[in-house]
Every structure is written in structure tokens, then in C-alpha cells.
Amino acid sequence: MSTTYLEFLRAELVPGLMEGLWTSIVVIVPSAALGVLIGVLAGVLRVYGPRPVQRLTEAYVSLFRGTPLVVQVFFWYFALPYISLGGHSIVLDAIPASILAFGLCSGAYQSEYIRGGLNSIKRGQIRAALALGMTTRQAVQSVVLPQAFRRALPGCGNEIIYLIKYSSLASIITVGELTGTATTIAKNSWRNIEVFCTLGVYYLTLVTLATWLLHLAEDAMSVPGFERHKS
């Protein structure tokens, strides 16, 4: 305890956490993109797909929403290499394994919001578009999607905010992101409270920033009848 908190912060904590922050971003951004991609695909299939495909996507969603993310992370990193198909097995490094785990799990949640957005559009509006002579494709493009996007945005954005927090689980499989770096610093310095509280501030900042960006996006897309619900 020779150095003060501020000195410790400046000399060790901030440089270490900055490096971790970068790794966190390397994990979060592709996971979020993967999650949205899978979510849109699964959401559209759940609403418009043929019956068997609907069933299949429902099964995917309930499987990934029904089990803890940490179990899924563990599976992709530790268990996957043990599954061999014809003598080949897949071994993923820690970062790709986390991205895969986060993306697949997030996609299951995202698909719920996409589905909700698609279902929120009254069928009558599609009929009205067709009655004006639009093709189904034109109706989807200019009536369904713009509305579904607005309806799904708050949920999808929140899911990405959750993802920021849950990206901390990557530290469990040795990824040196924010939490992983903090754990290492804490072990070496024995200054647990200072290290982990500072870590908390990092996440609070990230989450608050993301929430603010989401609100900006919602407000920019807002038209009467699609306003942001103030919470």
C-alpha cells in the first residue's frame, strides 16, 4: 500500500484497462453484428417461414434462451474440441469462441424483438399497399420494414447493451478483455476493491454511452406514433 489510489490508477490500472477495453471491443462488435444478423434471419423465419422451419427456429431460440450463457461459452470453448466428426474436430481460440457464443445467444434474444416488430404491423396495411397496386416486395420494402425496424430498435438496442455487460464472461475462458485484465491486476496488486470498482466504472460508462446512443437513434427515427417510451 505504498502508492495512493490515484498513483496506482494512473500508473497501472488505466493503462491495463485500456488494453482490456480494446479487447472487449474486439469481442463485442462482431458478436453484436453476428447477433443482429442471426436475429433478423431467425425472426423473419419465425414469422414468414414454412411451418417446419418455424419450429426449428423456435427450438433454437428456446434452447439458447433457456440455458445460462456461461454454460454455452463453456461448451464452445471446452467441449467443442471433444466432438469429432470423421476424425476432425473444431478447436476455437478463446476470442472466436466467445464471439460465437455471444453471437448465437444474442441472436436468439434479438429474434424475439424482430418477430415482435414484424407482428406489430397490422395486416390491413399490407392489404392497403397491395390494393394500391404494389407488389408484395414493394409492400415489404416501403411499409413493413420501415415500421418493423422502428418497433424493434429499442429491444435490439437493449440487447446489445446486455451484450456489453455479458462480454465480461469472456474472461472465464481466458480472454484478456476488461474483466480478465482487471482480475490479473487485482491478483498482482492485492487491491481488489479499487481495481473492481474502477472496472465497474468502465462498464457503467460503456453502458451509459450505449444507452445514450440508442436514444439518439430512436429519436432520430421517431415519428408520431413511434415515439420512444421514456423510462
Place this chain on the structure above:
Amino acid sequence: MDFTVAYNAAHEALPYMLGGVVWTVGLIVGAMLLGLLLGVPLAVLHVYGPWPVRRAVSVYVWLFRGIPILVQMYIFYFGLLSWLSGMPLFSGLGLDSPFVAAVLVLGLTSSAYQSQIFRGAIQSLPAGQLKAARALGMTDPQAIRAVILPQALRLAIPAWSNEYSILLKDSALAFTIGVVEIMARMRAIASTTHEPVSMTFLAGIIFFALTWVGVKALSLLENRVRIAGYTRQGAA
């Protein structure tokens, strides 16, 4: 991979894994109750309190919703609680136990979320309810206890069932500070048996079953306390 070997390993591990269910259920029950105990007054203060109090509740909610559960586990277990239990005043209270830390973290976080659930439920009640109660001569605290909360708590049950399944999944993080719940036992067995595939599936099935049982139980509760004319839709 050999399915017979995998099956036998899972079969052998089952009793040990099920032993973890006790801890998991303990975590969830403790956390949900703590969350309820704190969440209801927080919600009432958030709706009816004077503005500095409302502001303080907002900050509380912001803090617990903004920091990952895993980080909170570290802050509480390795930081705050181990520091507190080192002080003579708090020694011997079991504050240094991982289980207590995990229940505190899950419960406090849940209270932040539950306060939002109850706030939504209270605000969805027609304003006339409070007016009618005042017109009968009730004080505000009386009206909240006798009129507002009985309705709001019922409306909140569907959201509560969602909160249960979130807590169940988050409780798996308690293994990081040494609570021997399902996830911790799964990891231990997977590394000794070299059967991580069957063990993750086993753990997955157990969590799945717990989700199902809890959601079922809460929907039974919902039916039990239902009042004619009150429907799920009202909770939106």
C-alpha cells in the same frame, strides 16, 4: 465420440450435479426474496417519493443495471465483503461466505429490475384508484398498501416469471467466487472425466428443467391470486 461412454459418464455424474440444484435454488430464492423486499419499496418511492428520493432510486437502478453481474460478484466477494468481515464489528457474521456474496449481488441487481417492474405496474393502474381511496379518507400510505400494491403485485407476476428465468441463468456465475452450484460441479466433473460434452448437456438440461418448473409454478400462482376481470393483457 462414443455415446455409451458419454451416457454412462452423465449417468454417474447426475447425483453430484443434482446436489448443485440445492445451491442454485437457494441462490434464486434468496435473491428473488431480497429483490422483492427491496424492489417494492424502491418502486413506491420511485413513483410517489419527493424528487431527491426519486433521483436517488434512479441512481441505484442505474448502478446495478449498468455493472455486469460478474464484476459485481468480484466487487462484493473479493472487495467489499472481505474488507467488511475483516472489521471486528462484522466478523463472525459469515459475510466472507461466497453464498452470501452471490445472494447479495443477485438480490440487489434483481431489486433494481424488480423496482422497474413494479413501477410499471403501479403506473399502469388508473389514476382514479388513488383518488377513490383518498376520497374514502385513506392516507396515501394506507391507499398504497390496501389498494395500489395488491393490484400492482398481481399485474407484475408475468414479468416476475421473466425475472426468475434471468436470475436462474445469472446464478450460474456464482461459481466464479466458489459457490458449488450446478455450473461449478459441471466444470469440476468435466475436467476430471474429460467428458465436457455430456456434462454441458447435462447441466443445460438441468437448467432448462429448472426454468420450466419455475415458470410453471409462477403461472399457477398467477391463476391462484387472479381476480375476475384481471387479465395478463393488463400488465403490458
Place this chain on the structure above:
Amino acid sequence: MSAESLIPPVLEARTLGKTLGGNRVLDAVSLALPKGCVKVLIGPSGAGKSTLLQCLNFLIPPDSGTILLEGREVNGKSRRELCALRQQVGMIFQDFNLFDHLSALENVRVALMKVKGMSKLDAGELALAELARVGLADKAALYPANLSGGQKQRVAIARALAMDPKVMLLDEPTSALDPELIGEVLAVIRDLAQNGMTMIVATHQISFSASLADEFLFMEKGRVIESGSPTELLRRDSGSRTLAFCAKISELSGEADEMGAESLI
């Protein structure tokens, strides 16, 4: 009669049949809409009025029968022919079906641009003119969430009119409106009729439609069971089903009290 038979009707349906969920909702219904005529569909709910109207532009594909636009049979299997038919047949819905994410102007403009390929500027000008025609030029920038029911329905009418349809199908255009908002929509419809628009209207507004219609079609259980001019069918001694039905709903809506029973004639 002979002149009429030389010029084909704008829209004609021959022996339309439709079964939905085991119910015969349309049973060999035929009707013709000569240019400039106004026909009114009445009958109890569930009689098949709405299904009939939606079969006329294939929003609900009929199981059997044919649709002819200006004497040419429409091939319901061809997407191109369907879109062409729907461009020329305007439709008004009971619940307006405005596009919620678009302003009144954009609601009218969107199909002009997408379907007719008009430029944004031209489409906007035309849209504004159509909104002015239904008395809503000053509401062009408002979104559906900020419009009253009557205003929404008038925007929907402007949206259909902008496509320059040859015929309009109106499916209970005032049924979802508060009583005090019905008048403004009826005024727009009356205006259309007086300007020679060919129309078929399903409605429960008896006295209004009696003053406007060339022909009443009374539907029950998927069939047109009575048809004729309103004066003919609503004469007090006609003994028609139409009269009995109209008397009943007029009484319920209080219309008879206001106008006196004579107005039914």
C-alpha cells in the same frame, strides 16, 4: 338498355364463389358496375359483403368465377395483371389502414412513386392536390397518430384517388368512426358520386346511401337476394327484406327518429 350493353361495365363479376373455413361466404355472386353508377351493398354482418369487395380486386382470391375490367377478363394468376387491376380499382377500408410511419402527404405519395414511377416532386404535387380535394391540405405534414378517424379516412380516400382509379370499392368506410366524424367522410363520398365516380359501397348508412345509390344489393349468407332501386325496395308496401333490415338498423341508430319514417322511401 341497348346503349349500355354496347359499352362494357367498368368492373364486372361473374358467379364469384369463395369458401372460407368450410363456410360458403360467396355463392355464385354476379354484379356489374357500369360507368358512373353507384351501387350499395347492404345486409347483416357476415353476409359476405366485405369478402365480395375484396374478391373484386383479388385481395381475397375467389375460388371460382371471373372478374372483368372494362370487358377484359383478369387473370388472377398473373402478378402483373393483378397489380394493373389494383391500380385502376381504388379501395377504402373500414379501419383506414393508413401507413403509420408516413405523414398524410407521404401516404398519398408513396404508391405514386413506387407503383406509377412518378418523380418525388410530381407525386408530391399531385398528393397535395388530392389532399386539398378532401379538405386536408393543411394536414399534409401530420402523421396518422395525430389525425382524427374522419381525417384518416379522408387521407385514405385521397390516397386511393391519387392513383386515378376507374372504380372505387368502399368497405364500410364510416363504421369505425365516432358519430360526429361520419359526416365529413360522407360529404367526400357524396362529392365523388356527384362527379361521376363509379362506386360500390358496403355501408349501414341507409338514408345517406338511398339518396345516392342507383341500385341497392341486399346480401345474405353469401348471396345477393334482392336488388333494385332504393325507391323500389324501400317503399313501405314493398314487403322487401331490404326494407325490414333497413327499418331495423335505422331504428337502432336513431336515424328514423331524426328523419321521420318517410325518409326511408
